[in-house]
Amino acid sequence: MVKNFMISVDNIRSGRLHTLITNAFSHIKQLDIISNMITLYFFGTAIGRYFGPQYLLKLYLAGxxxxxxxxxxxxxxxAPLFHKIDKRGFPHSHAPALGASGATTAILLLYIFLFPKKTIFVDFIIPVPAALVGVLIIGKDIWRVLQGDREIAGSTHLGGAAVATVVWLQKRKGRFGRF
Structure with a gap:
């Protein structure tokens, strides 16, 4: 798992570039995979319906x-500028990450950018405007990065957010197919 599915500075330095993608197809915690797959199902279905399944796959991989x-x-x-080791006790070059969060964040935030006035039910109960959910997600991830990316890698989520932002901006300019 560590050599073939977990992303880390050491894996990249060792030439295991495939981990840049393979980490998005495995998880350690059941709750993480459930959360990511629920996000993929609900928001990925909407994106796939509008732009097609191939587009959804490309967005997932880009995220x-x-x-x-x-x-x-x-x-x-x-991170090394602020801390010698991360909050889990790893030197930063050894600190591994795993999960689909970057990919699902790209999908979720593209949905939010496209439909900011829609209502999203947080925890399936609390109705919140999509635009506010987007602000909260990005704000929370910036906070995670500032706190050292402990158990949830806010930096990974921000990478997915960057993809969603670029795609949305290109959609607004009329690129990347129909909108």
């Missing part, structure tokens, strides 16, 4: 790749 790149860049260049 996964960008999330991994943001994570590695954070662990290699930013």
């Amino acid at each position: 996964a790749l960008a999330g991994s790149i943001f994570y590695v860049a954070y662990k290699a260049f930013v």
